Amino acid sequence: MTKIWAVNGNEYHKVADPDYPIVISTYRLTEHHLSGTMSRWLPWLAELMPELFCEISPELAAEKGIKNADYVIISTKRGEIEARALVTKRMRPFKIDGKTVHEIGLPWHWGWQGIAKGDVVNNLSALVGDPNVSIHEAKVFTGNIKAGRKGGV
């Protein structure tokens, strides 16, 4: 049960969309507060988590040719962002219906200004609301990932 707003600029992926096969789970870190608008300006916190990164399993990294600390592009129908890859065994691929489904972890605190800068993860997530109070409910969604930087650098 969710509220959806199917309008231009807010396209939703199909269920099990082959173009966006990867599960993206967003979360927060202890070092930053919410979208980081306060904590990214504090040198002591900025240095602890300096840049947007995504956590990916060694299996997915091997499949996509991504090395640890490389730049990656993460995309959904709604937008694309750039992040650094943190390859870790803490992330593990799921086996669902005999198929391997990869998940990436994406902390969420960055923006284009501050001492610690990074892309905005909300550029990826579509607008979805919970049915009672319409609070944003796209913490986990689907997308895709590839090695490289925005603008093809």
Added chain:
Amino acid sequence: MGAKGMFVDTSICTGCKACQVACKEWNGLDGAKPHFTGDSYDNTATLSALNWRHVRFIEQFSDDRSQGRWLFMSDSCKHCSQAGCMEACPVNAIIRREDTGNVFIKQETCIGCRYCVAACPFGVISYSEITKTVHKCTLCDDRIHAGLETACAKACPTDSITFGDVDELRVAANKRLATLKGLGQNQANLYGADPNGDLNGLNVFYLLMDKPSVYGQPDKPELPQKRLPTSTGFTVLAAAVTGLAALVNFRSRGAPRQAQGAAKEMAK
């Protein structure tokens, strides 16, 4: 008053880095240049003149992930009972506070020679290009002399870092170790808690969940000065051998000249 110190129980550390921030705030240390390392959640990388505390992150997983754990260790100066930095300092800028037993660098006396940097078995002391002196954790010298605990211990939300009398902390540490061993954590060990052990014990000591080397610490910490007599012996020996070799060399160079002289005499 007995020596003051800290017991860092890494088994209950959550890796939140509050200790790092509290340390910087209390001691007025600038932020370092933000740099993504790709080494787990550790973007500090090392203790430095700006980072007197550093939380290490160690990810341990078996190939099939059936065994896995994420180890954290909040590292700082250990305030060794036998402090290599103090012994190496040529101007007595590094002192031990008599009442609280912490090792303290007097910034106004330090000449920036960096002998202490090489003498620390743990790589704790760092040189600052800005102040041209060396820096490290002071055990919050100002706070503890005002009856407060260290800033990191104060900030630690799980009491993984506890401040107090070293004797009392050692008792608590041994009790905690026994509890963990009882739970089957056989790799758990105390690092620096034994007053008769390496460096006569560390006033800031640790409960580790694996070998010290896993946490980037020396398994058997010892002072580089320990090798001084041996290396001095080798130096003296080398000098003697060089001297002898030189004498032999001069003798052989002198011989043909004598022969020439004899030939001249003959010609006359």
